[in-house]
Ligand SMILES: Cc1cc2nc3c(=O)[nH]c(=O)nc-3n(C[C@H](O)[C@H](O)[C@H](O)COP(=O)(O)OP(=O)(O)OC[C@H]3O[C@@H](n4cnc5c(N)ncnc54)[C@H](O)[C@@H]3O)c2cc1C
């Protein structure tokens with residue numbers, strides 16, 4: 246009798262073991278199980294292939310190179326739903342992605358093949374604090390709407406120079422704003438982040454609470470948590486001067502020396518900002534120089550910008566406006582829908598560096614890509630001053646750890662835009678070879694700078710490895726503290742991960 250009971254006990258243990266762990270059968274839920282669980286938990290938040298919302302969300306990106314095939318799209322309305330989803334996802338093996346403004350043009354960085362796409366479309370709140378010193382913004386917002394809202398109060402917050410760019414991606418990578426020479430990275434002006442941690446807990450990170458996490462989120466990307474609200478400092482800036490100059494290609498030398506002297510001299514007036522670019526348009530078989538000019542104030546005739554306004558121009562829209570109006574006007578010129586690729590290059594602010602970048606870029610594009618009839622290729626030179634870097638340090642510092650002693654810099658981004666998928670790989674390869682040639686030349690002439698800006702980087706470029714002050718090690722410690730099981734490192738698709746650096 247006794248032995249029979251023991252025998253049956255053993256048998257049921259074997260059966261139990263084999264039913265919880267049969268060979269070759271996944272012990273964790275499939276993607277569709279996760280979608281179904283979330284659908285039950287939060288009705289009307291899950292969308293499957295074939296539905297209109299699924300298609301709209303999967304194509305709600307700036308560059309079609311990022312459209313993918315998620316198993317389902319989750320569209321939460323609030324942080325509690327995001328937290329609930331994180332708990333479900335943490336119990337599965339499946340990958341997921343989060344999409345803010347969808348402007349990072351790298352496939353798999355904010356979308357997923359086969360996993361769950363979390364789209365923040367409905368988390369689009371914008372709310373000014375009672376004393377108007379800060380504005381709370383949801384991760385579904387884009388900068389243009391934030392500026393429109395703040396304009397009614399004569400206020401601005403630091404964010405993108407293009408209105409269609411998303412709030413979360415830009416801030417988690419730093420963020421270069423027209424106001425950065427006064428106030429640092431856009432992220433240096435975040436007062437608090439509301440974050441869903443890997444445990445599903447919702448915390449607020451600020452200078453007072455979870456200050457290590459607060460610091461990490463100012464440029465550490467998506468390795469730490471999902472941000473469900475950004476509280477941003479506001480500044481008075483009711484009237485500005487802004488617009489875009491177009492300068493003929495005959496002005497190479499004058500244009501480049503003007504850009505270099507702005508980097509050294511003009512930018513000492515922290516209210517002035519420019520985005521000089523080389524713009525190559527295959528359709529018109531033309532190269533033009535352009536520059537956005539910006540001044541935080543009503544008086545447009547400014548010594549800091551006068552070398553630019555003195556250049557011979559094909560056209561100019563520079564004049565009195567507001568940040569919101571300027572941004573709305575330029576957004577019309579860069580609509581979503583064409584394929585896009587970026588890479589970043591970084592130098593000291595000298596004419597020598599600019600000439601090297603200019604010549605290698607222009608001849609590389611002409612020699613290798615000029616048969617692509619709708620190609621647009623550009624390089625934007627972003628002058629980064631000592632004041633910019635120091636402003637961030639004064640506000641508590643950020644993980645970028647850019648060295649102020651070697652400033653000013655130019656952080657440059659090459660952009661390529663085209664429409665036929667068959668050119669994708671060729672453009673990526675040519676861009677990489679142009680970058681390699683530029684870096685080689687800058688290195689040989691002592692003009693290469695270290696920092697590589699996350700938000701302008703292309704896939705495969707080293708970002709965190711070039712953060713200063715030993716900050717990568719600190720980022721890794723903070724990652725281990727807040728996400729010990731590596732959920733956001735291993736299961737949250739794409740982006741640069743501090744653990745991979
Ligand atoms: C036309 C154009 C203009 C630009 N202008 C500027 C500029 O003026 N200044 C500047 O600094 N940069 C600029 N950028 C670069 C821009 O900052 C980056 O592309 C940025 O990643 C875009 O943010 P997003 O929310 O739109 O990105 P998304 O593609 O939605 O996301 C980017 C990354 O952020 C992560 N992420 C998104 N939301 C969250 C969240 N809530 N929590 C955690 N992680 C999240 C995603 O995982 C992804 O890896 C520009 C880009 C373009 C295409």
Ligand SMILES: *[C@@H]1O[C@H](CO)[C@@H](O)[C@H](O)[C@H]1NC(C)=O
Nearest residue numbers: 506507510511548549550552
């Ligand atoms: C304007 O150009 C002159 C001549 O090259 C230069 O000396 C000066 O520093 C420039 N000024 C600014 C503000 O860039």
Ligand SMILES: *[C@@H]1O[C@H](CO)[C@@H](O)[C@H](O)[C@H]1NC(C)=O
Nearest residue numbers: 407579623625658660700701
């Ligand atoms: C190129 O990329 C930079 C940085 O990401 C952005 O500021 C700029 O608007 C882009 N230019 C075009 C023409 O898309």
